[in-house]
Each structure stands twice: as structure tokens, then as C-alpha cells.
Amino acid sequence: MSLVATYRTAQNELKQLEARLTALHQSDAVQRHLEFSRLLSELMAQFSMTEREVEEILFPSRAVEKRVSADEAPRRRRQRVLHTYLNPMTGERIETRGSNHSILKAWISQYGREVVRGWKVQP
Numbered sequence: 001m002s003l004v005a006t007y008r009t010a011q012n013e014l015k016q017l018e019a020r021l022t023a024l025h026q027s028d029a030v031q032r033h034l035e036f037s038r039l040l041s042e043l044m045a046q047f048s049m050t051e052r053e054v055e056e057i058l059f060p061s062r063a064v065e066k067r068v069s070a071d072e073a074p075r076r077r078r079q080r081v082l083h084t085y086l087n088p089m090t091g092e093r094i095e096t097r098g099s100n101h102s103i104l105k106a107w108i109s110q111y112g113r114e115v116v117r118g119w120k121v122q123p
Contacts, residue, residue, distance in 0.1 A: 084121040093121075 001009075024030050044054060055062070080097040087093075087107060094103050107116045 084123075085116065085119045086121050087119060 040054075044050070082095055082097055084093065084095050085104060085107070092103070094101060096104055099105070099108075104116070107119075
């Protein structure tokens with residue numbers, strides 16, 4: 001698309017948006033909301049209150065929920081289960097939380113996964 005065509009397209013879109021904005025501005029519902037917002041801002045300024053304070057007055061249960069959730073400690077991931085393996089050939093014992101343990105990998109490559117699973121010590 002040429003630069004002039006892009007310009008004209010943008011100009012048409014702007015005209016459509018301006019028409020839509022004018023229609024919204026003339027709407028009674030929008031006028032009521034704008035007036036309410038203006039009056040609320042003036043009232044908040046008169047009493048030196050913030051939006052958060054007004055929200056706490058209007059919706060006390062939400063304010064309590066927000067404070068409680070903010071006070072909670074950050075949640076941590078659940079710790080993996082500790083697995084213990086005992087090699088019957090060597091008597092060597094290892095404890096691991098995953099299969100990324102170097103000795104466990106060596107045993108699996110040497111003896112096979114199913115055999116090593118049999119070495120798992122039950123808690």
C-alpha cells in the first residue's frame with residue numbers, strides 16, 4: 001500500500017472514531033458517569049481521601065481480603081519426596097529427590113532402570 005493510501009485510510013479511521021466519540025459524549029449515560037466521577041473526585045479532595053480509602057469504606061470485605069493476601073508469605077513449591085537407594089552389590093546408599101543424581105545415573109546405565117528401581121528402600 002502506498003504512503004498516500006495509508007494516510008487516507010488512517011484519516012478515514014480517525015473520522016469514524018471522532019464520530020463515535022461525539023456520539024458517546026452526547027449519550028445521557030456517559031454524561032451521568034462523567035458527572036458522578038467529577039463529583040466524587042471533588043468530594044475526595046474535600047475530605048483528603050484517596051481512592052483506596054474510599055474503596056475500603058464502600059467494600060470493607062474486599063479491603064480485608066487484600067490486606068490478608070498481602071500479609072501472607074510467598075508460597076513455595078512443594079518439596080520433592082526423598083528417595084533412598086541401596087546398591088546390594090557394593091552396599092552403597094544414596095539419597096536423592098530426582099533422577100538427576102550422578103551415581104544413580106551411573107547405576108541405571110550399568111544395571112538398567114528396572115533393576116535399580118528394585119533397590120529403592122521403602123521409608
